[in-house]
Amino acid sequence: MKLLAIFIILACGSNLGSAAERDAAITENELIRRTQELYDAVVPGDQAPWKKYFADDSIFADEKGRTMDKPKLIADITPLPAGYSGAIKLERVQSRIYDNVAILSYDANETETIFGQNLSARYHITDTWLRRDGNWQIVASQAHRYYEDPAVGKADPKKFPDFIGSYELASGQTRTVVADGDSLFVERNGKKEQLFPETSELFFRKGIEGRILFRYDKDGKVDALIDRRNNEDVIWRKVANK
Template structure:
């Protein structure tokens, strides 16, 4: 029991020390992105490092370093780590951190959130970044208010398959929708005929009209791919 307590006591500070070390390294790497500081990345990346950027491009060490250039004229910004987790397994450490980017683009403020997963490897008593995968955390778009008459045009029952229907209706002045038989959720408008569900920014309901302007269907769009729901009589 004494040995176990001692092991836990020793592991705690060690884990904290490693988190402090790697977090500082990661923040320095993020700080180097805007000015395109390749030197720091060259010193930190392992020789066989793999980097997957937020657009899904898979790059080896050389390709990533080549892509690292200063922000263009009129753009400035910074990225800050907002949460950080690390787990060590021998000479490897697995990291997950969330980041917030603030950017000024020709006088307009932009905000983005990222989730990064990384593998660090201890080489000759120095931690090297062996792999990194950047994931964009999508935010809901701004919602606009549409006239009540427009909202009423979306109301109805839609079918994607004989056993799969979607209901859209107005409840207490609010447009709601969902799969038939399931709880309905508020539908918000990004623009006319393009709706979304709060907290589900990967999805859009894109309504389709006929030549007379009557709503005939909607496409449930996710990552550029559509499932068509046809409006029932």
């Protein structure tokens, strides 16, 4: 009888241990629920979920290039100003869940209304969750913003003759600007790309970060094409017509 009692106790203890382990596990749906809870707290500036789900030693890198520890992250969670509203929703979620580590990677689609004007932005975020003493918290989070082309403005074809011509970066490295009706193009090494106007003198190529602008000299003539990338300029000097 004693042996039977010991066996029953051991079996019950084993079942309790298994139940505790199951309770400590986490699912993709639970990660999504917690993450959505975080973003639902952004608009009202509710810091409680961020304090709860981010570990004290967490690292947070946002889409602006800032890297923050938990105190700085929490301090950054403040209510939107009066006249502002919005929401952030998760989409295209992927997860990898292991014994004590879970990774959640997803798109965060943001909509914002500023005094009746609607804005939107898309981010991709990857969170790393770690289980410590049965408690799952984020230890690292990194976000980047998807590039979006600016709105197409109105070109001024009367200015195209100023822009048309060849531009040289270095010996043997040239690109040519040509016009076709009301559209402007840049050609290099047989590749032709349309320059879409943001303003009459500021252009962009679809799907490519940066801007193309034309520099005027003191005499009012275009002397360079500027390829502006992340606020840094690559200057192509205009080649005089022969």
